[in-house]
Amino acid sequence: MRMAGGPGDVLSQDNSIFKNLQSIVQLISDLQRLYEDKDSADIEFVVGKEETRVLAHSLIVKTRCSNYNELKLAYGQRSMPGKLLVLQIADVNVEEFNSVVQYIYTGRINLNAAVVFKVLALALEFGISELKLTCEDHIMNTMKENACVFLSSAFEGRNDRREAFREEAAVFVDKCTTHICEHAADCVKSSAFLRLSKECVIHLVSSDYLGMKEDDVWRAVLAWAKHQANVTSSPHSWTDGERQLVGQALRDVINHVRILLIDKQVYAEEVEPTGLVPLELSLQRYRYAALPDTFQPKEPHLTPRAPAPFFKDSNLLTxxxxxxxxxxxxxxxxxxxxxxxxxxxxxxxxxxxxxxxxxxxxxxxxxxxxxxxxxxxxxxxxxxxxxxxxxxxxxxxxxxxxxxxxxxxxxxxxxxxxxxxxxxxxxxxxxxxxxxxxxxxxxxxxxxxxxxxxxxxxxxxxxxxxxxxxxxxxxxxxxxxxxxxxxxx
Structure with missing residues (x-):
């Protein structure tokens, strides 16, 4: 009599697991073939400004997407009996839309920083909860490398036509901001920071929690403005035209730099030579140097920002x-x-x-x-x-x-x-x-x-x-x- 739980049982169990995995792989392969079979499709999505046709099967879409009926109401066009159901979605990128449709069939998708928020928006609109979670996990797991890219995407998402995505984007604006503020020294050196919109830069520079000295805040926004103006030379060699272009880029941003907190030597050597500080701010700095007691210490432009994080990787002190x-x-x-x-x-x-x-x-x-x-x-x-x-x-x-x-x-x-x-x-x-x-x-x-x-x-x-x-x-x-x-x- 063979004892239960012996080596034979373990091998049998392993073999069963292997066969189950094989079956899942085969099922995904079969669903991929169904995705590629356009002859049997009964839904036509007309996608993007180019009105690209994307075909699918209503039974699969209805089963996998909890918002199927809402999609038909929002985008459906009348179709004759025996004809394809046509859903026209104009403001969507065809490539991302195709990847989501393929995910509906196979559960597989390739995500990257450039597309993950667009895919997340579609997941919310279609009602694909597991894809929503996949996108959220991807964002959080790659935040260190892509915080500025994600902040830019989340800012855009706050103005999206879809309410669910606007709410999700607002949550990620906060998460991205927290990460950037706590890792500011690294984030402002990235090329993605230089590509941020003025709205995003103002959002960051106005934060009390941006973990940088004010000297470095100035250096960061100046580098950003030079990139926006496509100016590569140092301020000492700027032409009047280059100075004007950088100044235009810095307009509205510079008011959120706490000029009075910049070290006096840094101000003399790095800030003043740019000629970009508005006269009112410059005079205010001189008044502060001469009569500091006339300023209220709690005035916003005199309030030091929160320091760079001392407790590295803390989940609770953020x-x-x-x-x-x-x-x-x-x-x-x-x-x-x-x-x-x-x-x-x-x-x-x-x-x-x-x-x-x-x-x-x-x-x-x-x-x-x-x-x-x-x-x-x-x-x-x-x-x-x-x-x-x-x-x-x-x-x-x-x-x-x-x-x-x-x-x-x-x-x-x-x-x-x-x-x-x-x-x-x-x-x-x-x-x-x-x-x-x-x-x-x-x-x-x-x-x-x-x-x-x-x-x-x-x-x-x-x-x-x-x-x-x-x-x-x-x-x-x-x-x-x-x-x-x-x-x-």
Whole structure:
């Protein structure tokens, strides 16, 4: 008698999987042939200004596209019995349209930065949900290389005739902007930045979160304006005509450069020789140098932009939360310290074991915790978590550890809670993630995204103004949307 689960069963299972894959490949091949069979087609799409004919089969399109009936109402033309149903879609590129129709049959498509937003628009209009997700994944996975290209496409999409795509494009404008602001030094050096529309450049340069010094903001917009004007020479050798062309390109953009914050030597050597700064801005700069006390420090043109990100690749300290990076560095005691991420809970199944594998024995550490309702809190330790045997916690001592609340449900400002019982600063437990305090003041459980074993007993080992067990995460027990751990870079 053969034992179940033996080698024969494994081979049989592998063979079955292989045959199933073969069947899927064959099905895709058959559907490709159907796509190419125009004689049996019963729908004719008339596409683009050239009115190119694209033929398809109504049964396939109806099955795969949830908006089939809406398409017929929007674009359908009367057809005689026995004749093709004709749908005329004028403002669509034929090549992208063909690729979407082929996807409807085969589930295959080649995406690149130039076409992905156009394909996304068609996926939304046709109601092809899996293609929509494929496009969104492609955009996010290639954002690093194509952020400026995507921003340009998303900006155009905000004016699209289709409401669903306008809404999707607006979401990606925000995502692209966040990425560019956090990686500004790299993005402004790309050729895609030089090709951005004036509207896009103003959008970026007017942001408080563009992570660059104002000297570099000026250099970036000047390089952009020279490219737009097709001028390659340096300002010292410009002709009057070239200066005028660059000035026209910079018009409306230069008002968003914070001229008063540019270093005086850079201004004298790089800005003033261009002759492009409007007289009013130039006089304002001289007045500011002579009488700085007459200016309000919170005036927009005197407000420094958020610094370049100190917490590299953070998922939680982005966008409007970017300013918290500087605050954490100030609390750490080194305003310009760079940090690298050791651990992201959502990328590691929220596992306590993976937290210890990635983080034990390393210090200093910042732990950042995101709550299910947007709370943002965490802790700092200059001593490491350690591996322990058995099911007991091991405490580590320091007087430098602290907890903090950055965003809370009662809208209390960002607050730091210092340690008052240094013997119990942090605890290492094999079945828990990071633990701060013997209370514990902040304890992150295994599978913290679903486990209500996470809890906060603040104040116990840590204390400060406004400390309570509900401040950090909104309740004594809670679940965690995500958390990440950083150490010095």
């Amino acid at each position: 966008g409007k939360n970017l300013a918290f990076q500087q605050l954490l560095n100030n609390w750490f005691g080194k305003p310009s310290q760079m940090w690298r991420r050791l651990y992201l809970a959502s990328a590691n199944s929220y596992s306590a074991a993976s937290f210890h594998e990635c983080c034990d024995g390393i210090a200093p550490l910042f732990v950042l915790v995101l709550g299910s309702s947007g709370q943002l809190c965490g802790g700092f330790t200059d001593v490491p978590f350690v591996r322990t045997n058995g099911g007991r916690a091991k405490y580590s001592t320091t007087d430098r550890a602290f907890l903090f609340s950055l965003i809370n449900l009662i809208k209390r400002p960002a607050t730091r809670f210092n340690i008052i019982k240094k013997m119990f600063a942090i605890a290492s437990h094999p079945e828990f993630g990071p633990i701060f305090g013997a209370g514990a003041d902040l304890s992150i459980a295994n599978n913290c995204n679903v486990s209500m074993e996470c809890y906060s007993n603040l104040p116990h080992t840590y204390d400060g103004e406004g400390a309570s067990s509900t401040l950090l995460m909104g309740g004594y027990n809670f679940t965690v949307a995500d958390y990440e751990v950083f150490t010095v870079s």
